[in-house]
Amino acid sequence: MTHSNDLMTFTNARVHETHLSQPLGVADDGGFHRVNVTLQGNKISDVTAADHTIEGTKTDLAGRILTPSFVDCHTHLDKGHIWSRQPNPDGSFGGALSAVAQDTAANWSADDLKLRMDFALRCAYAHGTSALRTHIDSQAPQAAISWPVFEDLRDTWAERITLQAVCLVGIEAVRDTMFFNTLAKRVQVAGGVLGAVTYMVPDIKDLIDQVFVTAKDLGLDLDFHADETGDPDAVSLHLIAQAALRHEFSGRINVGHCCSLARQPDDTALGTLDLVAKAGLSITTLPMCNLYLQDRRHDGTTPRWRGVTLVHEMTSRGINVAIASDNTRDPFYAYGDLDMMEVYRMATRILHLDHPVGQWPATMTTAPANLMGIAPPTIAIGAPADLIQFRARSWTELLSRPQSDRIVLRGGKQIDTTLPDYSDLDALMESSK
Numbered sequence: 001m002t003h004s005n006d007l008m009t010f011t012n013a014r015v016h017e018t019h020l021s022q023p024l025g026v027a028d029d030g031g032f033h034r035v036n037v038t039l040q041g042n043k044i045s046d047v048t049a050a051d052h053t054i055e056g057t058k059t060d061l062a063g064r065i066l067t068p069s070f071v072d073c074h075t076h077l078d079k080g081h082i083w084s085r086q087p088n089p090d091g092s093f094g095g096a097l098s099a100v101a102q103d104t105a106a107n108w109s110a111d112d113l114k115l116r117m118d119f120a121l122r123c124a125y126a127h128g129t130s131a132l133r134t135h136i137d138s139q140a141p142q143a144a145i146s147w148p149v150f151e152d153l154r155d156t157w158a159e160r161i162t163l164q165a166v167c168l169v170g171i172e173a174v175r176d177t178m179f180f181n182t183l184a185k186r187v188q189v190a191g192g193v194l195g196a197v198t199y200m201v202p203d204i205k206d207l208i209d210q211v212f213v214t215a216k217d218l219g220l221d222l223d224f225h226a227d228e229t230g231d232p233d234a235v236s237l238h239l240i241a242q243a244a245l246r247h248e249f250s251g252r253i254n255v256g257h258c259c260s261l262a263r264q265p266d267d268t269a270l271g272t273l274d275l276v277a278k279a280g281l282s283i284t285t286l287p288m289c290n291l292y293l294q295d296r297r298h299d300g301t302t303p304r305w306r307g308v309t310l311v312h313e314m315t316s317r318g319i320n321v322a323i324a325s326d327n328t329r330d331p332f333y334a335y336g337d338l339d340m341m342e343v344y345r346m347a348t349r350i351l352h353l354d355h356p357v358g359q360w361p362a363t364m365t366t367a368p369a370n371l372m373g374i375a376p377p378t379i380a381i382g383a384p385a386d387l388i389q390f391r392a393r394s395w396t397e398l399l400s401r402p403q404s405d406r407i408v409l410r411g412g413k414q415i416d417t418t419l420p421d422y423s424d425l426d427a428l429m430e431s432s433k
């Protein structure tokens with residue numbers, strides 16, 4: 001029997017440079033360093049170069065990849081896993097909106113939400129995620145049902161996943177000042193983040209101003225869904241960046257989607273990105289959802305663009321860019337399991353995050369942690385021993401398989417990575433029929 005304070009070392013692991021607090025020796029072509037990672041109890045007690053002699057208990061990883069745990073900074077736990085009872089009739093954005101509205105009214109009781117959200121968290125945890133932000137549909141009367149469920153789950157899951165929530169309302173809801181202020185105060189009580197979906201209504205500028213004023217008054221961070229469309233005239237990201245500068249906003253601002261940038265002339269799009277960099281906004285791209293919804297056609301023709309935003313132009317300007325899951329098995333995305341390794345694999349293919357891989361692996365750890373204002377998962381002395389081992393030694397080996405056999409350690413202990421059974425949701429799916 002081993003004592004919890006005994007040292008245990010994983011020798012000869014490959015750790016990407018973005019997942020180490022400091023480089024050790026020379027990285028290989030994929031940006032990996034060969035290191036030994038020593039655990040003591042629930043913490044990492046030492047990180048040394050692989051040629052360093054290790055005493056005591058050790059496991060040779062033979063050059064296999066070791067990462068810290070993942071951060072998923074943009075999800076919709078409240079919508080998740082409703083597909084079986086409420087599919088999207090045609091895979092379109094409009095179809096998703098009306099399908100979700102119908103399901104919300106018919107089924108989103110506290111019990112229904114709690115079971116689906118917990119199911120989704122069990123998936124995320126098994127895949128290796130240790131922090132997650134969810135948007136919460138917050139129109140009346142749903143907010144009063146959903147926010148207490150979120151708070152309850154946040155407390156129940158506190159030791160396993162750090163949870164944050166953002167209120168989600170259409171920007172037009174901000175016109176009702178009484179409603180929006182009440183919602184913002186509810187968000188503040190829950191330690192949440194103020195959010196809205198921005199699109200080009202005539203008074204968009206005033207409404208965005210109102211969001212900033214409210215966030216400043218209550219000391220809240222901001223998180224927007226912006227320009228999730230192929231329409232080049234959708235420029236709300238530009239207006240958000242201008243507002244951030246005008247209000248000298250000092251909180252964190254994250255903006256998700258920004259799909260229309262990819263459909264605008266270069267000078268327009270790049271001008272906006274210069275402003276985004278100046279305003280210090282973070283951007284989250286949701287490649288799987290964007291690929292699914294954007295440019296979907298109903299005339300028998302094939303989509304012509306990938307739906308995603310200009311991440312390469314963003315990082316070259318020093319903008320903090322994260323990648324996240326977005327929706328899972330709901331009318332906005334028929335698939336997904338809150339597996340950040342799947343999201344990263346898909347992102348690599350859709351957004352060309354390879355040749356070279358460069359700093360992109362930070363998009364699933366440090367970048368989302370920064371915009372959430374939490375400590376980034378990292379492999380460093382004193383960091384929690386939250387680690388994922390993959391049976392792969394290079395990017396091509398890592399990204400060619402689903403990595404369903406990964407080993408996840410939390411607090412130095414291997415966790416059960418068995419995924420919840422879909423039949424756990426059967427009772428809910430039948431309830432609406």
Ligand SMILES: [Zn+2]
Binds near residue numbers: 075225
């Ligand atoms: Zn979203």
